[in-house]
Amino acid sequence: MTPPPGAAGAVRHPDAPAPGELLGSHYEKCFGCGGGQAHGLHLEARAGEGVAVTAEFTVRPVHQGAPGLAHGGVLSTALDETMGSLGWLMHTIMVTGRLETDFVRPVPVGTVLRLGAEVTAVDGRKVFTRATGRIGGPDGPVAVRAEALFIKVNVSHFTEHGRDEEIEAAMADPDQVRRARAFEVNP
Numbered sequence: 001m002t003p004p005p006g007a008a009g010a011v012r013h014p015d016a017p018a019p020g021e022l023l024g025s026h027y028e029k030c031f032g033c034g035g036g037q038a039h040g041l042h043l044e045a046r047a048g049e050g051v052a053v054t055a056e057f058t059v060r061p062v063h064q065g066a067p068g069l070a071h072g073g074v075l076s077t078a079l080d081e082t083m084g085s086l087g088w089l090m091h092t093i094m095v096t097g098r099l100e101t102d103f104v105r106p107v108p109v110g111t112v113l114r115l116g117a118e119v120t121a122v123d124g125r126k127v128f129t130r131a132t133g134r135i136g137g138p139d140g141p142v143a144v145r146a147e148a149l150f151i152k153v154n155v156s157h158f159t160e161h162g163r164d165e166e167i168e169a170a171m172a173d174p175d176q177v178r179r180a181r182a183f184e185v186n187p
């Protein structure tokens with residue numbers, strides 16, 4: 001997942017949320033960030049400087065893989081969601097094409113993981129990102145890290161492929177339509 005030599009740096013959109021501001025959820029039912037998803041991760045990402053975000057994830061008993069330890073897939077999801085939220089800062093809709101996670105140390109239930117993600121390069125539709133999850137806070141030891149390649153898509157990616165039931169409900173919800181537009185460079 002090394003960007004090609006000619007790849008550009010990430011450009012922060014002039015209307016991007018200010019550093020420190022909560023980004024909000026892109027979809028109420030999202031497993032990663034939706035408030036209306038009872039079993040979700042309930043991640044709340046905040047804008048950082050440049051094209052970077054931070055988020056916190058508290059590992060709950062429902063996230064276990066081995067007794068008392070977080071499931072690796074759940075940790076990957078938390079990193080994926082955090083990197084995906086970088087789209088807010090570029091006003092870009094993007095989906096994960098490739099995700100690679102390093103599990104550096106076990107993460108016990110009850111841990112508050114401090115997540116951080118940034119865009120490292122942009123090459124046409126390809127957005128190269130990386131993220132870390134630290135135990136206990138911004139200076140805690142790294143427990144997980146990931147790199148991901150996101151691909152820019154249009155809203156039609158969701159309307160064409162999503163199940164009709166959920167798409168119709170989303171399109172009938174003015175708040176959802178507003179959020180989808182907030183991601184786009186030319187709404």
Ligand SMILES: CCCCCCCC/C=C\CCCCCCCC(=O)SCCNC(=O)CCNC(=O)[C@H](O)C(C)(C)COP(=O)(O)OP(=O)(O)OC[C@H]1O[C@@H](n2cnc3c(N)ncnc32)[C@H](O)[C@@H]1OP(=O)(O)O
Binds near residue numbers: 094
């Ligand atoms: C009013 C209603 C509207 C609702 C809207 C809601 C608003 C939503 C807002 C924000 C959503 C954010 C959601 C974040 C959620 C967290 C992140 C996730 O979990 S996302 C889900 C998991 N990911 C997928 O389901 C992707 C499935 N894959 C695909 O759909 C396609 O494969 C896709 C779009 C990724 C690419 O397909 P192509 O046909 O468009 O484009 P091609 O030509 O294949 O790829 C473009 C370039 O990317 C490279 N590429 C693609 N996949 C790659 C890979 N796996 N590895 C390496 N390179 C890859 C290709 O080699 C190509 O590169 P070269 O331009 O030729 O240099």
